[in-house]
Amino acid sequence: MTDSIVYLVGAGPGDPELMTLKGMRLVRQAEAVVYDRLVSDEILAEIPKDAARIYVGKQGGTHSIPQAEINALLVDLAGQYSNVVRLKGGDPFVFGRGAEEAMALVAAGVEVEVVPGITAATGIMSGIGLPLTHRGVANGVRFVTAQCGKNVPLELNWDSLADPATTLVVYMGLAKLPEISSKLIAAGMPADQPSLAISQGTTDRERICRTSLKDLPKLVKDKALEPPVLIVIGQVANLSEDLGITLD
């Protein structure tokens, strides 16, 4: 074990004020910060001027740095600095590959601490003013990802996901939205199940599409929603009027 520590810090869903006080304190004290695409400029502005700052997000909009290289980089930085922050959008352990990084660090004998963040699902929905669960409307919520790996077909358990009484949140679902919609309907989810697609949630660029599950892919395409986009399928999307929210 080295004397170094690597903090895996959740930066929250977009709005910089939705990051934890602990996460922000660690960013301000960091000697080196490794960050990706979903971390806001306002949070990056808090990195000390003399700290090393390393971007490992998508390069040129498409190509991502392989996860093994990021893991090796973190181990390497822990050998050079006593205090390293790995900043990730949302929560580091929700579809963020944070545990893979933690495992690589642990295997290399580096101390790791995970600092939770508000994940996109809870941050965006509560930020809009809509619940993910509501008595008599949605008695549960499921988070799934539509990203299964490069060139790997989307294989989700559609029968179990097609439950109209459970809110379904799909991360990384934009590219596969037509398939998600048609497979859920084929598995028995009502075609008119209320659905949302939220682009750049909790930021001042936030855009929301609301329609039926069947029509969501076309609306999202027509409105040219930009990533990141979160898909939320469930009756909770229809509670806006009772909650005094204007969505459309």
Ligand SMILES: C[S@@+](CC[C@H](N)C(=O)[O-])C[C@H]1O[C@@H](n2cnc3c(N)ncnc32)[C@H](O)[C@@H]1O
């Ligand atoms: C690689 S995952 C990271 C999730 C992150 N660890 C979290 O807990 O929110 C990225 C996906 O999260 C969702 N996402 C994250 N931030 C978002 C935002 N501000 N607006 C909409 N979707 C967002 C999108 O589905 C995006 O494709």
